[in-house]
Amino acid sequence: MSVRYTEFHPRWHRPRMSVFWWVGRRSYLVFVLRELSSVFVAWSVVFLLLLVHAVSEGGKQYQQFRNLSSNPWMLALNVVTLAFLLFHAITWFNLAPSAMVVRMRGKRVPRSWIAGAHYAGWALLSALVAWLIVG
Amino acid sequence: MAKRRAEPLVWLLFTSGGLAAALLLPVLLVLFGLVFPAGWASAPAEAHLLSVARYPLTRIVLLGLFALPLGAQVPLHALRGTPAQAPQQADHRRLLRRRASGIGLRGLPLAGRPMSQGRLLAIS
Numbered sequence: 001m002s003v004r005y006t007e008f009h010p011r012w013h014r015p016r017m018s019v020f021w022w023v024g025r026r027s028y029l030v031f032v033l034r035e036l037s038s039v040f041v042a043w044s045v046v047f048l049l050l051l052v053h054a055v056s057e058g059g060k061q062y063q064q065f066r067n068l069s070s071n072p073w074m075l076a077l078n079v080v081t082l083a084f085l086l087f088h089a090i091t092w093f094n095l096a097p098s099a100m101v102v103r104m105r106g107k108r109v110p111r112s113w114i115a116g117a118h119y120a121g122w123a124l125l126s127a128l129v130a131w132l133i134v135g
Numbered sequence: 136m137a138k139r140r141a142e143p144l145v146w147l148l149f150t151s152g153g154l155a156a157a158l159l160l161p162v163l164l165v166l167f168g169l170v171f172p173a174g175w176a177s178a179p180a181e182a183h184l185l186s187v188a189r190y191p192l193t194r195i196v197l198l199g200l201f202a203l204p205l206g207a208q209v210p211l212h213a214l215r216g217t218p219a220q221a222p223q224q225a226d227h228r229r230l231l232r233r234r235a236s237g238i239g240l241r242g243l244p245l246a247g248r249p250m251s252q253g254r255l256l257a258i259s
Binding site for chain 2: 041042044045047048049051052055056058059062066069070074075078079081082085086088089092093099121122125126129130132133134135
């Protein structure tokens with residue numbers, strides 16, 4: 001009778017994690033949704049690249065882009081994308097005070113000022129861009 | 136001289152990508168993804184857009200807006216926090232870094248190409 005030797009191999013303790021580990025708690029859900037927003041950021045960049053490409057190619061391509069963007073599916077996708085973009089922007093501006101510590105005359109500038117400055121810049125830039133485009 | 140690490144630089148790219156995306160993408164998507172297609176305002180003529188896009192400052196801003204998120208912000212976000220991020224931290228991080236830089240390196244030329252072709256570069 002032959003004896004089978006097995007190598008000593010400690011088994012790792014790795015508890016299985018559900019793919020939906022982030023659903024149970026609100027903070028986890030928000031975290032994962034925020035990470036997910038990057039996919040929509042990427043899509044919006046691609047969408048704008050298509051626009052720039054169409055504009056650089058000429059009138060016919062621009063018309064094609066406009067037809068594409070008024071397709072109901074595309075509209076729906078862009079509404080969802082917009083929701084994620086706003087979520088990304090608002091959470092971004094709200095965490096800015098934690099990342100930036102600004103001191104003025106030896107005193108730390110209040111968090112609300114930093115967040116406020118970001119929101120003001122956002123509004124200003126958006127207005128400027130809209131004015132440039134709508135003309 | 137002390138050895139410099141590349142990590143702070145990557146974080147700088149990451150934050151500027153996030154900031155650029157937060158500041159400029161919403162208004163552009165509201166206009167071109169919703170307001171114009173839904174007909175709430177008439178879409179600008181192609182000639183007007185072309186003249187705006189030809190302006191050098193616009194081109195620099197657009198290049199930053201396209202390249203930074205695609206090159207740094209999106210890859211890092213998209214790969215972080217995946218369920219696989221369990222105990223094998225060191226290995227996993229190395230893998231994430233490689234994948235993120237892979238996607239980023241592919242994203243950059245994608246962002247640059249339409250900016251440097253066609254009538255955008257033609258001098259009027």
